Amino acid sequence: MPTLASWLHDLSPFAIKFSDGFGLRWYGLSYAAGFVVAYLLMRSLAVRGLILIPKDRIADAMTWLILGVVVGGRLGYALFYDPELFTTFSSSFPWWGMLALNKGGMASHGGIVGVIIASWWISRGFRDEDGHVVGKCSMLHVLDVMAVAAPPGLFFGRIANFVNGELLGKIAAMPGEKGPWWAVRFPQEILSPPMSQGGHRPALNAAQQHALDELLLRHALPTDGFERAFQRVLDQLQRGGEAGRRLESELSPLISARHPSQLYQAFAEGIVLWVALMLIWRRPRVSGVVASWFLIVYGVLRVATEFWRLPDAQLAVQRIAGLSRGQWLSVLMVVAGALLLAGSLAVARRTSPPVFIGGWGKAKR
Secondary structure, three states: OOOHHHOEOOOOOEEEEEEOOEEEEHHHHHHHHHHHHHHHHHHHHHHOOOOOOOHHHHHHHHHHHHHHHHHHHHHHHHHHOOHHHHHOEOOOOOOEHHHOHHHOOOOHHHHHHHHHHHHHHHHOOEEOOOOOEEOOOOHHHHHHHHHHHOHHHHHHHHHHHHHHOOOOEOEEEOOOOOOOOOOEEOHHHHHOOEHHHOOOEOOOOHHHHHHHHHHHHHHOOOOOOHHHHHHHHHHHHHHOHHHHHHHHHHHHHHOOEEOOHHHHHHHHHHHHHHHHHHHHHOOOEEOOHHHHHHHHHHHHHHHHHOOOEOOOOOOOOOEEOOEEHHHHHHHHHHHHHHHHHHHHHHHHHHOOOOOEEOOOOOOEO
16 A cells, blocks of 8 residues: 555656746745635635725735735745855846745745735725725734735645655655655755755665665766756656656665655644634634734744754754754744734723724724
8 A cells, every 4th residue: 555655755846847947836836826815815805894905905915915925035034044145146047046036945934024014014005096095904904814814825835845845854764764654755855965964865875875876877967966967867757657667666765754844834834823813713803813823823833843844954053952943933923923912902902992803793993
């Protein structure tokens, strides 16, 4: 009976591939799907009068939301995980490392900061054809709306991480060992630095290393380096067919079995978080409460699930006091959520009448 442990990850990052290294990627499609679902959800809430953003201004609000997520996510990744992107330039498109989104590199914590800034802008309202401001409301109210709309996008993003074979989980069985039924073998680990150098590639014994070298020699061109040669192996594996099946049998004993941490986080951030927010949404809440619980629940879930996910290999210091950089950022989110919750309740007591969100009635000022 096939299990995850007997399956070597062979999914291509491309939904449609036009040429070598260029095509429509699942990662980009995951962002598009998240934005589409967020738009449909926000428009549905606006049509039913459950939020104060006018229904004919949802598209405008989405424009700012997309800008906040993309810019915040990219800046956050560079600041928190890879500062060299700021100074990386090349002679080929897109020339600057910060713009090379096709190579991945988005930080959800940075995206959340971008959403907060976008929410502030959206709360200022929009000008109609007569120059009047419409849809002006509390920033806390907009944050609540964004919090409810966020989990589907988080879910799609983690599924894309799984398809890409990135953000690897902890090893459950070393190369050549039988893995548990829930584990996955990611050949992308070969492209990571060795574990002895802070990377994620486990050491191979002499026979395994010889088998890998022979495999690379059969697929490499004379001008290829190690990474390019292995990328050719990956490309062949992902194309499938008889050649792909032969590669699978040769590669499987050389790859460790790992926790599919991307799927753990997709379930936690996309399903568990969504259910928690819907339970909070069932009763009318003062502005800021839903957003506060988003930060708290999301932060707790990130701290928990990242015990099975490895820190980014390029970080010189991967853990501080036993926690990864992502976990410490999530701890700060929990603290920020608790402070926001206390502040929101305090503001509501001083506001007459307060703004409510959630439940089945219309949003009220």
